[in-house]
Amino acid sequence: MNITPEIIGYIAATLTTSSFLPQAIMTIRTRDTESLSLGMYSAFTLGVLLWLVYGVYVSDKAIIFANAITFLLATSILVFKIYNTVVKKHG
Amino acid sequence: MNITPEIIGYIAATLTTSSFLPQAIMTIRTRDTESLSLGMYSAFTLGVLLWLVYGVYVSDKAIIFANAITFLLATSILVFKIYNTVVKKHG
Numbered sequence: 001m002n003i004t005p006e007i008i009g010y011i012a013a014t015l016t017t018s019s020f021l022p023q024a025i026m027t028i029r030t031r032d033t034e035s036l037s038l039g040m041y042s043a044f045t046l047g048v049l050l051w052l053v054y055g056v057y058v059s060d061k062a063i064i065f066a067n068a069i070t071f072l073l074a075t076s077i078l079v080f081k082i083y084n085t086v087v088k089k090h091g
Numbered sequence: 092m093n094i095t096p097e098i099i100g101y102i103a104a105t106l107t108t109s110s111f112l113p114q115a116i117m118t119i120r121t122r123d124t125e126s127l128s129l130g131m132y133s134a135f136t137l138g139v140l141l142w143l144v145y146g147v148y149v150s151d152k153a154i155i156f157a158n159a160i161t162f163l164l165a166t167s168i169l170v171f172k173i174y175n176t177v178v179k180k181h182g
Contacts, residue, residue: 005148012145015138019131040110047106054103054153057096062145063154 009062017066024073033081041081045074100153108157115164124172132172136165 027033033041048071055063118124124132139162146154 005145008141008148009145012138012141015134015141017138019135019138022128022131037113040113043106044110047103047108047110050099050103050106054096054100057099058151060149060151 006062009060010065013062013066017069020070020073024077027077027080028073031080031084033077033084036077036081038081038085041074041078045071045078048074097153100151101156104153104157108160111161111164115168118168118171119164122171122175124168124175127168127172129172129176132165132169136162136169139165 027036048067051063052067052071055061055067118127139158142154143158143162146152146158
């Protein structure tokens with residue numbers, strides 16, 4: 001089997017995305033975003049969005065695949081983080 | 092100023108890498124890797140390494156830049172995690 005760059009890209013995408021999954025699922029299930037910094041998580045989510053845009057621009061499927069999934073997860077966590085932050089401020 | 096895909100890639104790389112930095116620096120400073128799963132962190136580090144290899148293969152500077160820095164940080168954290176795990180087992 002000939003290991004093409006594309007295959008390496010897909011394996012990399014699967015590894016980094018799947019290593020993000022448990023943390024994301026736990027946060028979504030527990031809604032506990034206390035340990036997350038809103039600033040850092042916003043930067044991360046924006047960064048993942050831009051990787052997605054970049055992947056589309058350069059039509060790189062591995063980048064699109066990894067960042068589309070990560071973006072969905074990161075956005076749901078960010079929504080919980082913003083919700084928790086707003087609720088905490090205004091009770 | 093014309094926003095080229097390359098610039099989007101560099102901004103994405105800077106955002107995701109910098110959002111990883113505080114967590115990495117804190118773990119390296121405190122050496123506290125209790126909350127990290129060895130399995131997940133190994134998958135993450137291997138994934139980042141493969142993204143780096145992929146970036147070199149497709150000579151994509153944004154991917155190389157982001158993943159070279161992240162790989163250095165992730166590897167140092169993984170070393171602490173393995174050290175703490177081994178020490179905890181054998182006292």
